Amino acid sequence: MSDITSFVIEIKTLLNDARNRVYKNINEIMTKTYFEIGKKIVQEEQRGNRRADYGKNLLKNLSNELTKEFGKGFSVANLKNMRQFYLAFQNRQTVSSEFKLSYSHYIFLSRIQNENERDFYEIESVKNSWSLRELRRQFDSALYERLLLSKDKNQIKQLAKSGQVVEKPKDLIKDPYILEFVGLDEKSSYSESELEQRLIDKIEHFLLELGKGFTFVARQKRFTFDDEHFRIDLVFYNRLLRCFVLIDLKIGKLKHQDLGQMMMYVNYFDRCEKTEDENPTIGIILCKDKNDTLIELTLPKDSQIFASKYQTILPKKEDFKHLLMDNQDEN
Template sequence: MDIELKKDIYEEIRGLLKSARENIVSTINSTMAKTYFLIGKRIVEEEQNGEKRAEYGKKLIKELSKKLTKEFGKGFSERNLEQMRKFYLAYSIPQTVSAEFRLSWSHYLILMRMENLDERNFYEIEAIENNWSLRELRRQIDSALYERLVLSRDKEKVKSLALKGQIIEKPEDVVKDPYILEFLGLEEQNSYSENRLETEIINNLEKFLLELGKGFTFVGRQVRFTFDEKHFRVDLVFYNRLLKCFVLIDLKIGEVTHQDLGQMQMYVNYYDRYVKLDDENKTIGIIICRDKNDTLVKMTLPEDNQQIFASRYMTVLPSKEEFKKIVEGK
């Protein structure tokens, strides 16, 4: 006789199976990456002990490729063996993060191309901690996440990015400038409304949460609050679990004004006084705008401001050259 399963027992067992599968995949990925590292190590050692000519290394890899392919099948082409060799050379540096390889071989193929060791270590840490897929890793690198975080940090904190990844301890740690929103598909739109921008963000909420960063959960869209018979709406409301506070976001398709900043200050004050719990931290307000005047923002906000921020957004992924210009102009 069939019985109706209680939802909680099904979800619990489902969770156990999913976790087991993820652990198996993770273990396989780690084992393969470590094996390829050791293969690369052995090739380099043989090259160093053999003849000091480049031709020897080429012949060595060619012969290995023939024999390994014959016995183990695909995956041991000359190109792949050369990649393993480069993998060892890149990750045998003492300052590298990996003591154990916890990402897939495909992840490391991307990471090992980075010449900046601090940048590479940062992306490796973040990919491990946030369980980034290959697509997510590529997207974060293409959107220059490391460079954007470096912009708002002093030398000491920049170094910590390479050692610990992104640490969220205070409000400014979650703010990026600019936000890269290329996934909204608005790059060919000559004009669009703030409502359209907001709608596309909601339609791509998972990607937007990834762009926001660590610890964010979605609370609501056009969240209304009322006092003195007047109604107000916050475009987007999030909660950050790491900072234990609400994060309010207003979207502006033009340049931010002092009125916009004043309005956000009022939103934040309301949440601090009537919404947040006693054990929660002060609310953060972020105005994400097409453009801003940094001097106007500084003059409008208090000198000790730690709650209100204005950040630009871009709907087209800039090239590395374009991004350098953005960085140099800040």
């Protein structure tokens, strides 16, 4: 690379960084401004007026005046969004006070009725730099409800205050995993190798679904002993827990042989791959169906192996909400 080329690249980098900072500052200022507009609309409505048609036409009149002077962006619908934005976040003491997300993020979040759920998605969006599209996808896949299914009542507030905290292997696990991005219909016939290939083709989507701290290591990882070859479908590494995570794909119902196979894979990695300063390997078997009693009887109590179902279509959030309510009633 010539000196002049390197020089030009440095200048372009400076300009792009400055542009990004300007955009971020403008976004934060506009978001705060829309919040304040929403606040003033609510205050004006609460103040009331003797004329009955005043409140009825408040947003319409405001829209007309603002549009005349400032142009597009101040329709009645947009003003209602600003009002909803303020109402949803007026009493909050979370990251929202700094407005670290885009205004579009906050409009989406303001439509989530459950305050704990809204807080969770806000925190996760900031921590993981989710785009609006990624936020929508996580919401549509019922991430909040799926995480709650593995937690007790005392841990619900933790999700709202801190988001997903990964401190032990079980914190990583979801059940089920939602793999709608692979484009396979629930009723279609496909092989384990086809599912694996679809996951590799959509590796960024799969990493998003797996959650925090995952990096891809290998597919069909081969190891050999006694002249016999074995292959692990997918190998990842989790930076937060500092351990390997092995994933085996099963298109049918989980069998006890599958658990035994995964135990062998995990033992191999613990004895031959991991270093002394790394934590024990985690094994996850993704299957279409499973028997929890079979799993409990087959695996040791302190096992680092987990089995979770997967779905290839987006679930209905209401189904997870009902399942969550039933689970909490049992506890």
